[in-house]
Amino acid sequence: MSDMTLGQGLNTGLRQSLADDDKVVLLGEDIGSLGGVFRVTDKLQSEFGPHRVIDTPLAESGILGTAIGMAWRGFRPVVEIQFDGFVQPAWDQIVNQVAKMHARTVGRVTMPITVRIPVAGGIGAAEHHSESPEAYFVHTAGLRVVSVSNPQDACTVLRQSIASDDPVIFFEPKRLYHVKGPVEVEPLESALPMSRARVVRPGHDVTVVTWGSHVAGALDAAEAMKDDGVSVEVVDLRSLSPWDSETVVESVRRTGRVVVVHEGPRQGGVGADICSVVTERCFADLAMPPVRVTGHDVPYPPAKVEGHYVPDMDRVCYGIDQALGRVPFETFTPATSTEVAA
Amino acid sequence: MPSTTDPRTKDDLSQAGESASSADTAHGGARDHVPAGWVQRDTENGARHLDATPDDGGVDHTPVRLIDPDGTRHEVPELDRWLDDVDDAAMLGLYTDMVAARRIDTEATALQRQGQLGLWPPMLGQEAAQIGSSRALREDDFVFSSYREQGVAYVRGIAPTDLLRVWRGAAPSGWDPYEYRMAPMQVIIGAQTLHAVGYAVGLLLETATAGSGAHGGIGVSRPDSDGPDAPERTSATISYFGDGATSQGDVHEAMTFASTWSAPTVFFCQNNQWAISEPVDLQSKVPLVERARGYGMPGVRVDGNDVLAVLAVTREALHRARAGLGPTFIEAVTYRMGPHTTADDPTRYRDRSDLEEWSGRDPIARLAAHLRDRGVLDDDAEAAAQQTADEVAATMRAGVYAVADPDWSTVFDHVYAEPHAVLDAERDAYGRYLAGFADNDTQEAAR
Numbered sequence: 001m002s003d004m005t006l007g008q009g010l011n012t013g014l015r016q017s018l019a020d021d022d023k024v025v026l027l028g029e030d031i032g033s034l035g036g037v038f039r040v041t042d043k044l045q046s047e048f049g050p051h052r053v054i055d056t057p058l059a060e061s062g063i064l065g066t067a068i069g070m071a072w073r074g075f076r077p078v079v080e081i082q083f084d085g086f087v088q089p090a091w092d093q094i095v096n097q098v099a100k101m102h103a104r105t106v107g108r109v110t111m112p113i114t115v116r117i118p119v120a121g122g123i124g125a126a127e128h129h130s131e132s133p134e135a136y137f138v139h140t141a142g143l144r145v146v147s148v149s150n151p152q153d154a155c156t157v158l159r160q161s162i163a164s165d166d167p168v169i170f171f172e173p174k175r176l177y178h179v180k181g182p183v184e185v186e187p188l189e190s191a192l193p194m195s196r197a198r199v200v201r202p203g204h205d206v207t208v209v210t211w212g213s214h215v216a217g218a219l220d221a222a223e224a225m226k227d228d229g230v231s232v233e234v235v236d237l238r239s240l241s242p243w244d245s246e247t248v249v250e251s252v253r254r255t256g257r258v259v260v261v262h263e264g265p266r267q268g269g270v271g272a273d274i275c276s277v278v279t280e281r282c283f284a285d286l287a288m289p290p291v292r293v294t295g296h297d298v299p300y301p302p303a304k305v306e307g308h309y310v311p312d313m314d315r316v317c318y319g320i321d322q323a324l325g326r327v328p329f330e331t332f333t334p335a336t337s338t339e340v341a342a
Numbered sequence: 343m344p345s346t347t348d349p350r351t352k353d354d355l356s357q358a359g360e361s362a363s364s365a366d367t368a369h370g371g372a373r374d375h376v377p378a379g380w381v382q383r384d385t386e387n388g389a390r391h392l393d394a395t396p397d398d399g400g401v402d403h404t405p406v407r408l409i410d411p412d413g414t415r416h417e418v419p420e421l422d423r424w425l426d427d428v429d430d431a432a433m434l435g436l437y438t439d440m441v442a443a444r445r446i447d448t449e450a451t452a453l454q455r456q457g458q459l460g461l462w463p464p465m466l467g468q469e470a471a472q473i474g475s476s477r478a479l480r481e482d483d484f485v486f487s488s489y490r491e492q493g494v495a496y497v498r499g500i501a502p503t504d505l506l507r508v509w510r511g512a513a514p515s516g517w518d519p520y521e522y523r524m525a526p527m528q529v530i531i532g533a534q535t536l537h538a539v540g541y542a543v544g545l546l547l548e549t550a551t552a553g554s555g556a557h558g559g560i561g562v563s564r565p566d567s568d569g570p571d572a573p574e575r576t577s578a579t580i581s582y583f584g585d586g587a588t589s590q591g592d593v594h595e596a597m598t599f600a601s602t603w604s605a606p607t608v609f610f611c612q613n614n615q616w617a618i619s620e621p622v623d624l625q626s627k628v629p630l631v632e633r634a635r636g637y638g639m640p641g642v643r644v645d646g647n648d649v650l651a652v653l654a655v656t657r658e659a660l661h662r663a664r665a666g667l668g669p670t671f672i673e674a675v676t677y678r679m680g681p682h683t684t685a686d687d688p689t690r691y692r693d694r695s696d697l698e699e700w701s702g703r704d705p706i707a708r709l710a711a712h713l714r715d716r717g718v719l720d721d722d723a724e725a726a727a728q729q730t731a732d733e734v735a736a737t738m739r740a741g742v743y744a745v746a747d748p749d750w751s752t753v754f755d756h757v758y759a760e761p762h763a764v765l766d767a768e769r770d771a772y773g774r775y776l777a778g779f780a781d782n783d784t785q786e787a788a789r
């Protein structure tokens with residue numbers, strides 16, 4: 001067990017996977033001598049060779065498409081997409097090809113491909129470098145989708161993703177790359193399955209469900225609300241497809257109130273699905289309608305105003321206040337925005 | 343004609359004595375244990391690559407050039423016929439543009455280091471490629487560029503402060519694209535090449551001969567001559583992109599569409615040898631200019647550090663486009679002297695010797711040497727150019743300091759061209775939320 005950054009946790013996970021299975025190959029732009037723009041693949045090419053850690057030509061569709069061919073041949077490609085906005089050129093290969101291959105070959109061909117994507121904003125980046133595209137992938141049957149919030153999960157969930165026989169979209173919140181924490185290369189058999197959520201702070205008044213970089217914000221909000229006499233339970237969802245409704249439903253049945261926090265846009269976002277299922281499963285237990293605290297339905301804004309887009313602790317607290325009926329309930333829909341009054 | 347070769351061409355490896363300049367041979371030297379037909383690249387961090395050498399297929403890929411690195415001017419009739427009007431004053435203008443472009447670039451790098459900009463992609467070393475090509479454009483031609491074309495933007499008349507708004511993170515784009523006929527800089531590698539083709543096809547569709555292409559489709563009847571005297575019928579578009587971008591499907595599709603429709607467009611590829619950490623031979627085993635042939639369009643490989651040669655070949659390509667002779671692919675062979683962006687650390691992947699070699703081919707020093715030989719550039723003229731550049735930089739710096747942070751409500755602006763009820767409700771709700779803080783502050787203050 002040693003302390004390392006989330007980026008180093010990923011690096012450790014990749015190294016272990018490369019060592020465990022010689023069918024694991026890494027593909028991406030600038031992942032060799034540069035070690036990736038976030039240094040996640042640092043030194044892996046010199047350790048494992050340019051035939052295991054492969055700098056590809058600059059073409060995302062090409063990377064994903066050839067990864068598919070390698071998977072056909074029994075390899076386990078781990079693809080690095082340089083930034084969230086650059087996954088879109090690979091759209092066809094991911095959505096029409098990777099996601100459907102197992103079903104259309106009637107289970108004969110597996111696609112154990114992991115697509116690592118640095119995700120989300122809050123880092124003052126340029127256009128197309130701060131996107132939260134998780135909903136597109138969650139909406140695509142055949143893909144598993146995960147997002148990590150700490151160095152230990154970075155290492156373990158990445159190893160689990162690579163070991164999975166299904167394609168996994170693996171989101172790495174850029175804001176967390178330098179956040180430190182303990183990491184152990186744990187045995188995968190005894191690790192928490194990657195599809196399970198984790199309650200990272202127990203509480204009994206309100207449940208906050210989130211993932212990735214917003215787990216820290218939710219914990220801050222929980223601490224702030226404690227001073228206000230409110231006990232907040234925080235669930236790190238970890239896996240977005242499938243998502244762990246058991247853990248969430250169990251929590252909301254106890255608290256009767258739920259706030260889902262995510263950075264991606266609101267409309268058709270992952271939060272909408274969670275709120276819907278919570279309403280179906282916890283209808284009688286709910287004291288208030290489920291609350292969503294999300295990015296707006298706008299293109300990610302320029303860096304100087306991104307603070308008005310990315311949900312921060314204040315907005316999470318405000319969402320909790322809505323769930324508690326302390327402030328007017330906002331539905332963000334036309335004309336009805338003040339109809340549901342506390 | 344002396345050659346400036348891509349450092350990884352066969353020429354360079356075999357050190358073709360009589361045709362290689364001293365700067366070219368500097369890259370050669372003993373290479374142990376490298377089989378014939380392969381080239382070894384060692385990087386300072388210990389990585390070693392073995393690559394097949396680009397096969398020139400018997401074609402001479404020596405980039406065309408008018409001015410040697412030492413300032414010697416060559417007469418090349420095929421190029422010179424496009425430069426009849428380029429007198430001493432015009433050359434001094436090109437020189438001043440390059441000095442100003444470099445000054446904008448170094449000032450912006452400094453502004454980034456000082457925290458005034460979030461990021462900056464330096465174009466250091468690519469001044470001739472950018473100034474030469476953009477000075478070939480007419481006002482009514484349209485530019486679709488990548489993120490590094492600050493020199494092009496400057497020549498289009500875009501205020502350097504406006505150029506920096508995006509890099510400061512203060513605006514989604516900095517200028518009116520229709521006013522300057524230059525689209526916002528494109529970050530998604532290669533996407534803009536298709537836009538340039540589509541715009542060019544739009545130009546064709548407006549002409550009387552729109553239906554004269556193959557099968558009566560998009561096209562234009564061919565002129566009798568392909569020389570400077572061929573009548574021009576439309577304006578043209580130009581797309582700027584890098585060596586790395588040539589691997590993107592979008593770029594290949596753009597070349598296919600442009601060729602099949604005879605679109606009045608120019609593909610201007612600045613081969614600066616690197617796509618972040620990836621050398622150009624990772625994108626292509628043959629010189630990039632070879633791509634053109636496969637798509638059925640002429641390809642020109644030009645010394646991208648020779649502003650006159652770049653001007654000449656781009657003028658010709660644009661003329662061909664406007665005259666109805668279809669697209670041209672230009673590979674401007676140059677070098678990215680700086681990091682990929684201010685966030686990059688090139689020491690991780692490339693050798694200092696490369697830099698030394700290319701600094702001997704500096705585009706500004708080259709034109710300066712030529713103009714000094716001609717007696718056009720003296721200390722006073724050089725100081726005058728520098729002063730122009732300093733003024734541009736000072737105005738830009740002052741302008742950047744004055745750029746206000748945008749208001750929160752701009753986050754919701756211009757998402758749609760027509761009203762959108764859900765978005766309007768979101769804006770209202772967020773406004774109420776923010777107003778709540780203001781109310782709290784007022785109550786606090788009243789206490």
Ligand SMILES: Cc1ncc(C[n+]2csc(CCOP(=O)(O)OP(=O)(O)O)c2C)c(N)n1
Binds near residue numbers: 029058082089530682
């Ligand atoms: C679709 C896409 N993939 C990846 C990137 C990340 N990226 C930004 S610049 C760059 C290299 C581009 O190299 P090149 O085309 O040679 O242009 P240069 O930067 O040298 O001007 C990469 C990989 C991107 N911007 N867009």
Ligand SMILES: [Mg+2]
Binds near residue numbers: 585615618
């Ligand atoms: Mg390049």
